[in-house]
Amino acid sequence: MATIQTQTSPNLEINPHAFSRQQLVYVWLAGVYITSLLLANIVGVKMFAFQTTWWPLEDGLLMHTMGMLPFPITFLLTDLLNEYYGKKAARRVAYIAFSMAALAWVLIWVSRALPTHEGIPGTATKDAFEIIFGGASLMYLASIVAFLCGTLIDIVLFGVFKRLTRGRFxxxxxxxxxxxSQLFDSLIISLLFFYVFQLLEGNNPNLRDAINIAFTGYVLKFLIAVAMTPGIYLGRYILQRSFGLKPIRLPGMTV
Known part of the structure; x- marks a missing residue:
């Protein structure tokens, strides 16, 4: 405990390490944000596919990476952070998340490089480890680059729309x-991983396939973003009613 002096309380004791409720909310939002990004990158090596009668590409085969499941959480949290803590705070979380994802990528690379001791039940063989994290390594790199570009664009556009509508809508x-912003994200990750990185490895990638995957990813993200619109209102309600947060006001805002 520390003692400070004020006009009304000459010997007021405070905890110098205590966070306000608003600061704790920021820490929790950042934690969930970073976890969602890391998980999206780790499981992104797996593809999913559904046969449909309505999808226009690949004879109705709808396919994308499993990173599509946790990644949309970052959409919602980016907007909430921007709305209640401002663009600088939202960028800070994005940079921290990118840095932690890059650190994880380095640690995965080091883990792959270390010699493997096999034969212990419950542990992975070198081949099994390589199958998962070897392929994920390049996907991971493409994903975090696309994430940072898309998120920074999102943060800027959020502020632009907020100023243009004077805080409404x-x-x-x-x-x-x-x-x-997710149009850029989808194009960057698909072109990097499915085309550029494949060229660098000496393969003969199909640009059309990369664009098709980018298109699929964008359509899915578009639909998810629209479906998650009620989530921003629910998040606003919880943050305002339960934690007393107020949206950041920009010059010229009427609400």
Whole structure:
């Protein structure tokens, strides 16, 4: 405990390490954000596919990486952080998340390089470890680069829409910024992993396949972003009613 002096309390004791409720919310949002990004990159090596009668590409085969499951959580949290803590705070979390993801990528690379001791039940063989993390390594790198580019674009667009609408139409700035920024995210990750990195490894990738996967990813992200629009309102309700947060006001805002 520390003792400070004020006009009303000459000997007020405070805990110098205590966080306010608003600061704790920021820490928790950042933690969930980083976890979602890391998990999306780790499971992204697996592909899913569904045969449909309505999908226009690949004879109706809808396919993408499993990173599509946890990654949309970052859409919602980016908007909430931007709305209640400002663009600098949102960028800070994005940079921290990118740094932690890059650190994880380095540690995975080191783990692959270390000699493997096999034969102990419950542990992975070298081949099994390589199958998962060897392929994930390049996907991971492409994913975090695309993530940072897309997120920074999202943060800028969110502020632009907020100023243009003078703080009104929450759904427009939340959904609009996401659907535009994720176009860049989808193109970057697909072109890097499915085309550029494959060329660098001496393979003969098909640019059309890379673009098809980017298109599939973007359509899925678009649909998810629209479906998650009620989530921004629920998040606003919880943050305002339960934790007393108020949206950041920009010059010219009327609400």
């Amino acid at each position: 929450v759904w427009l700035r939340a959904t609009g910024s996401t659907v535009i």
